[in-house]
Amino acid sequence: MMKILVCDDDEALVSMVRFxxxxxxxxEVFKAADGREAKRLLDENTFxxxxxxxxxxxxxxxxxxxHVRQVLKKNTPIIILSAEGLEETVLQAFDMGANDFITKPFSPAELAIRVKRLLNL
Structure with a gap:
């Protein structure tokens, strides 16, 4: 069974994504409400x-x-979510190793399609 980690402090968004x-x-979908919890879960699990x-x-x-790319040395697919679609932020995320970038708000259907693509389903 696949394991997906969703890291966001917006409880409503996490619930929507999880659903x-x-x-x-x-x-199985795991959640981290902040970056500290996300790092802990990433250190203890494989997603x-x-x-x-x-x-x-x-x-x-x-x-x-x-942390995932340089400390843990993992190639786990990463989707970054952001309310700001600034080109500089998007390029920085990709440069650091993110696989995809979605600007909020987004449709759950769009997220599902991107997840399928990254997981080769």
């Missing part, structure tokens, strides 16, 4: 996909990408 991914049978907000308490989504 959509569960409905699509993508596997098939990470979905992370860019702005979170303690550690940003970009710091999560760096």
């Amino acid at each position: 959509k991914l569960s409905r699509e049978n993508f596997g 098939d996909l990470i979905i992370s907000d860019i702005h979170m308490p303690f550690h940003s989504g970009l710091e999560i990408v760096t």
Whole structure:
């Protein structure tokens, strides 16, 4: 069974993402409400996909990408979510190793399609 980590401090968004991914049978969805919790879960578990907000308490989504790529040395697919679609932020996320970037608000269907693509389903 696949394991997906969703990192976001917006409880409503996490619930929506969790509901959509569960409905699509993508596997078990774990949540981290902030960057510190995300790092702890990443250090203790192996995930098939990470979905992370860019702005979170303690550690940003970009710091999560760096932690996964440079500290943990993992190629886990990462989708970054952000309310700001600034080109500089998008390019920085990709440069650091993110696989995809979705600007909020987004449709659950769009997220599902991007997850399928990254997981090769």
